[in-house]
Amino acid sequence: MPRNSVLRFSLFRTVPGSQLKLCLALTVACWSMAASAGRGELMFAEEALGVADGSEAGFSVPRAEEEVLDALVDFERHLKAEQWEKAFGVMDQVMAADKGALLPRADGLHLPIRQQVWDTLVALPPAGRQAVQVFFDGKARKLLADAENPAVVGTPAELAALEQIYNELFITSVGDVAGDRLGDLYFERGRFGEARRCWEAVLTHHGESTLDPRRLRVKIATAALRSGHHTDFRQQADLLTTRYGSQPIQLQGKAVPIDQFVATLLSTLPREDAPVATGKSRWKLPDEGVEPLWQSAFLSPVGKQRLHTATSQPWQAMSGVGTKAPEAVIDADRLYANWMGILFALDLNTGKMLWQTEPFGKLTAQFQSLTQNGTFNAQQYRLLLHGDRLITVTLPPAAAAEWNKPYRLSVYDKATGRLTWSSDTRPEFAQTTFLGEPVLLGGSLLCVTHQAGNAAVTLRAIAVGDGAEAWSMLLGNAQMTHNSRGNQVVPVPRVVIHRDTAYIMTNNGAMLAIEPETKTLRWAMKYNQPLAAATMHRGGWGGGGGVTASTPHVGILEVADGLLLVKERAANKLLAIDTDARRIAWERPLSGEARLVAQDDQHYYFLDPELVAISKDGRQMKWSVNLGAGTTAETVADLGDSLAVFTSRGPFAYSKATGDRVHKFTGADRASYGGSIFIADGKLITLSNMAVTAYPLVSDTPDAQEPTP
Amino acid sequence: MNRATIAATLVIVMCSLAPTVRADAPSRLSTDGIGEVVVKPSRVTLVTSVQGSGQLASDAVVKFRDAKRRGIETFQQLAIPNLTVEGQGMAIHTAYDQNTINMLQQRMWNPELAATEIDTKPQIVAKESLKVVITGIDKLSEEELVQTLTKLIEAMGDAGLPLGWMDPTLMLNYGYGNQPMSIFVFESDHTEKAEAEARAKAIEKARARATDMASQTGVTLGPIVSVREDSAGIAGHNPYQNPLQALQMSGVLSLDNQGGASTAADGIGGAKVRIRVFLEFAIEPAPAP
Numbered sequence: 001m002p003r004n005s006v007l008r009f010s011l012f013r014t015v016p017g018s019q020l021k022l023c024l025a026l027t028v029a030c031w032s033m034a035a036s037a038g039r040g041e042l043m044f045a046e047e048a049l050g051v052a053d054g055s056e057a058g059f060s061v062p063r064a065e066e067e068v069l070d071a072l073v074d075f076e077r078h079l080k081a082e083q084w085e086k087a088f089g090v091m092d093q094v095m096a097a098d099k100g101a102l103l104p105r106a107d108g109l110h111l112p113i114r115q116q117v118w119d120t121l122v123a124l125p126p127a128g129r130q131a132v133q134v135f136f137d138g139k140a141r142k143l144l145a146d147a148e149n150p151a152v153v154g155t156p157a158e159l160a161a162l163e164q165i166y167n168e169l170f171i172t173s174v175g176d177v178a179g180d181r182l183g184d185l186y187f188e189r190g191r192f193g194e195a196r197r198c199w200e201a202v203l204t205h206h207g208e209s210t211l212d213p214r215r216l217r218v219k220i221a222t223a224a225l226r227s228g229h230h231t232d233f234r235q236q237a238d239l240l241t242t243r244y245g246s247q248p249i250q251l252q253g254k255a256v257p258i259d260q261f262v263a264t265l266l267s268t269l270p271r272e273d274a275p276v277a278t279g280k281s282r283w284k285l286p287d288e289g290v291e292p293l294w295q296s297a298f299l300s301p302v303g304k305q306r307l308h309t310a311t312s313q314p315w316q317a318m319s320g321v322g323t324k325a326p327e328a329v330i331d332a333d334r335l336y337a338n339w340m341g342i343l344f345a346l347d348l349n350t351g352k353m354l355w356q357t358e359p360f361g362k363l364t365a366q367f368q369s370l371t372q373n374g375t376f377n378a379q380q381y382r383l384l385l386h387g388d389r390l391i392t393v394t395l396p397p398a399a400a401a402e403w404n405k406p407y408r409l410s411v412y413d414k415a416t417g418r419l420t421w422s423s424d425t426r427p428e429f430a431q432t433t434f435l436g437e438p439v440l441l442g443g444s445l446l447c448v449t450h451q452a453g454n455a456a457v458t459l460r461a462i463a464v465g466d467g468a469e470a471w472s473m474l475l476g477n478a479q480m481t482h483n484s485r486g487n488q489v490v491p492v493p494r495v496v497i498h499r500d501t502a503y504i505m506t507n508n509g510a511m512l513a514i515e516p517e518t519k520t521l522r523w524a525m526k527y528n529q530p531l532a533a534a535t536m537h538r539g540g541w542g543g544g545g546g547v548t549a550s551t552p553h554v555g556i557l558e559v560a561d562g563l564l565l566v567k568e569r570a571a572n573k574l575l576a577i578d579t580d581a582r583r584i585a586w587e588r589p590l591s592g593e594a595r596l597v598a599q600d601d602q603h604y605y606f607l608d609p610e611l612v613a614i615s616k617d618g619r620q621m622k623w624s625v626n627l628g629a630g631t632t633a634e635t636v637a638d639l640g641d642s643l644a645v646f647t648s649r650g651p652f653a654y655s656k657a658t659g660d661r662v663h664k665f666t667g668a669d670r671a672s673y674g675g676s677i678f679i680a681d682g683k684l685i686t687l688s689n690m691a692v693t694a695y696p697l698v699s700d701t702p703d704a705q706e707p708t709p
Numbered sequence: 710m711n712r713a714t715i716a717a718t719l720v721i722v723m724c725s726l727a728p729t730v731r732a733d734a735p736s737r738l739s740t741d742g743i744g745e746v747v748v749k750p751s752r753v754t755l756v757t758s759v760q761g762s763g764q765l766a767s768d769a770v771v772k773f774r775d776a777k778r779r780g781i782e783t784f785q786q787l788a789i790p791n792l793t794v795e796g797q798g799m800a801i802h803t804a805y806d807q808n809t810i811n812m813l814q815q816r817m818w819n820p821e822l823a824a825t826e827i828d829t830k831p832q833i834v835a836k837e838s839l840k841v842v843i844t845g846i847d848k849l850s851e852e853e854l855v856q857t858l859t860k861l862i863e864a865m866g867d868a869g870l871p872l873g874w875m876d877p878t879l880m881l882n883y884g885y886g887n888q889p890m891s892i893f894v895f896e897s898d899h900t901e902k903a904e905a906e907a908r909a910k911a912i913e914k915a916r917a918r919a920t921d922m923a924s925q926t927g928v929t930l931g932p933i934v935s936v937r938e939d940s941a942g943i944a945g946h947n948p949y950q951n952p953l954q955a956l957q958m959s960g961v962l963s964l965d966n967q968g969g970a971s972t973a974a975d976g977i978g979g980a981k982v983r984i985r986v987f988l989e990f991a992i993e994p995a996p997a998p
Contacts, residue, residue: 589764626869
């Protein structure tokens with residue numbers, strides 16, 4: 001039976017007999033650090049290895065098996081002694097034994113051993129590189145010939161052969177040609193980041209190559225542009241025009257001056273000095289006094305009284321029940337909402353309730369239980385539209401009122417509200433908690449799950465149609481945290497698909513990059529940032545502390561300008577990760593509660609809970625506006641020159657340029673704390689913890705187009 | 710000593726005491742009177758605050774700068790006559806965010822969290838109190854004053870400015886959430902005259918009471934031999950027991966007290982100026998029979 005690598009590391013740390021191996025591991029780490037000094041790559045840190053202090057905070061990612069680590073120690077030792085034959089022999093063992101496990105680097109990245117072997121090889125001294133060519137040139141040439149075989153060109157076999165050369169034999173004499181061609185193939189497939197990495201590797205590690213460096217740099221610049229790395233593209237463009245000027249380069253059979261080609265690419269970029277917004281406002285909030293088109297209140301007067309009673313004490317308010325507004329999605333003419341386990345659909349034209357899964361009284365009758373029993377989690381009510389289906393992670397009120405019930409994945413017919421299938425009715429998922437919003441990948445849902453009482457976190461691909469599991473893979477072990485009632489819980493993650501990779505922010509101190517196609521963990525990142533503490537109340541655990549209500553947001557995980565923006569819910573730092581280069585491009589302190597709600601060419605806009613604008617250029621805070629006490633705004637609506645926020649005082653619009661309030665509209669939902677705001681079907685829709693309200697929206701431009709919800 | 714000797718001694722003693730009692734019999738009459746005058750407030754004061762916080766000092770300053778600018782503009786745009794906004798000076802301090810505090814406390818009793826990263830970098834907090842004063846409110850009708858103050862409260866709510874001197878979260882935290890907290894402090898600039906009026910009333914009442922007492926006891930009032938005005942105010946309180954009193958002691962808030970002069974109240978109907986005066990009269994000797 002294969003042993004769990006995480007457990008093995010635990011044994012590795014605690015069994016006295018493993019002291020020798022511990023020393024070896026540290027030796028590798030120290031040697032590697034020394035070897036890599038000055039080039040900023042491949043530094044194994046003792047702390048990162050997790051063996052220095054005998055503990056590891058946050059999410060535990062699968063790590064290399066002990067045998068592989070031992071082999072890696074031997075590999076590094078033989079290289080250092082210039083015992084090439086022995087080293088390469090061990091390298092084969094390492095490659096053969098590698099199951100895709102990861103090894104930490106000093107900067108927090110956990111990379112596959114295969115990648116780290118690659119990093120070691122390209123850093124070899126000339127004697128080592130010569131030895132590699134002596135040992136492996138024949139094999140590499142054979143693979144390249146196979147790839148260039150006309151019968152193979154254009155087939156997966158070509159890609160496989162080139163990848164093998166690039167991954168294992170890159171510093172052989174044909175590694176540059178293979179790398180260049182592999183970059184072309186990646187580029188053709190839209191994998192611009194990987195293409196760029198191949199071409200940059202040729203330039204960096206094949207100084208003797210006869211390939212035209214001008215052509216490689218033009219390719220790199222083009223890939224940077226296509227992948228949205230505008231800053232990097234500008235740097236490449238400057239380098240090309242400065243170094244090569246009008247020298248011609250062959251592109252698609254024509255000789256084109258390099259500076260002219262670069263100018264053409266530059267002209268496609270958005271202007272840096274462009275005005276903040278798109279010109280005149282496209283939409284304007286209603287004037288004060290305008291009556292709503294309709295209002296659908298789901299919290300009845302009796303429900304309000306029950307809510308008040310259930311949340312009158314601070315420890316009850318900490319549950320987040322009191323301010324929880326429904327999660328909602330909108331299509332052409334309907335709004336679908338998940339109000340703490342009750343799903344409903346509204347007609348956007350009339351406000352008429354089209355269907356609901358249960359009477360709302362079933363929820364309000366459980367308010368007291370939801371604040372007390374510890375099952376309720378404000379972050380666990382999610383909605384997703386897919387064709388005719390409404391996909392949700394949820395727990396009906398009666399179940400949420402019970403002890404420790406797992407949140408389930410359910411699919412409904414969006415036209416009728418009829419349940420298609422639900423995970424709780426499938427025996428294999430009876431004790432499975434689905435964590436956070438799933439993402440669609442083809443006909444499957446990628447879902448992060450765990451079993452009740454178990455810290456192991458699993459990624460599952462589940463068919464949208466019938467709930468059957470296509471595949472699953474263990475991601476690692478979470479460090480449990482506590483909810484407002486002291487129950488141990490696994491933090492709710494976020495998942496985003498970017499190009500061909502699923503990025504999973506665990507909200508537990510780590511982010512994982514998964515390749516769904518091969519079901520492999522490509523790399524991971526641990527960022528020692530604070531975890532979210534349990535919500536507490538004064539006089540509660542520890543005898544002190546403040547008032548922090550449970551909030552529905554689960555941190556930031558967004559793709560912006562070709563970078564992956566990552567900030568766990570309680571972390572005080574926003575990381576921008578270049579997923580292609582696998583490095584942190586920049587980082588910036590940010591409030592623990594901040595969530596990204598909008599962006600344009602020049603600014604990121606966050607609710608923290610103030611509304612703040614941070615420039616993309618320089619990442620300086622430009623302005624901030626206090627939205628008022630009690631506001632629980634979760635979204636903003638982009639009106640063009642301004643952003644609309646549903647505050648506790650009503651929907652207000654704030655200038656994108658200055659943050660000044662440009663419009664005030666009290667509206668008809670005056671007792672609420674604010675909430676979400678949408679523009680749909682030519683209407684302004686607000687959604688609080690009490691009601692859905694629609695208002696007429698005024699277009700500021702004759703040719704205004706309705707924004708996509 | 711025989712019985713006769715003892716009896717004689719007692720008689721002597723009693724006889725010697727008799728004139729003394731007569732000589733020290735009450736020759737004065739003390740009384741007091743409280744005079745009250747209602748003074749319409751001429752000035753209302755409101756204290757609010759603006760602040761910005763962030764791990765980066767530059768973020769804190771941007772937030773503070775924008776909050777202060779918008780706060781002052783909010784009051785200016787109301788165009789309320791005789792309204793002034795006065796900054797009390799910016800203070801900068803550090804504080805930990807709530808998650809850090811929670812986590813530190815939980816880590817103390819939960820060994821599982823021992824290795825958990827805690828961000829020990831404090832937040833930089835820039836904060837300033839704004840004192841908002843409207844003068845001349847004694848020239849407004851009660852209705853006009855209510856409308857003015859309502860406008861002020863609404864505008865502050867829209868601008869996200871806290872109402873009152875205490876942060877709402879802090880109030881909840883320390884269990885004051887259910888206590889009514891004053892937002893406005895009403896004051897009068899005309900208390901000297903009111904005090905004189907109240908004093909005159911108090912003296913008149915005291916004198917009337919003395920006359921009545923003399924009449925009922927059959928003595929004749931002589932001249933006033935001492936006058937004392939009680940202005941003890943609030944005494945014997947620990948101002949740290951109650952933030953209201955701390956605020957009062959700091960001069961931000963005044964409470965109506967019992968006795969002494971009071972020049973502020975938390976209602977718009979006006980404040981009572983109360984003066985208590987003690988008078989002592991000589992009692993004329995009774996005419997010889």
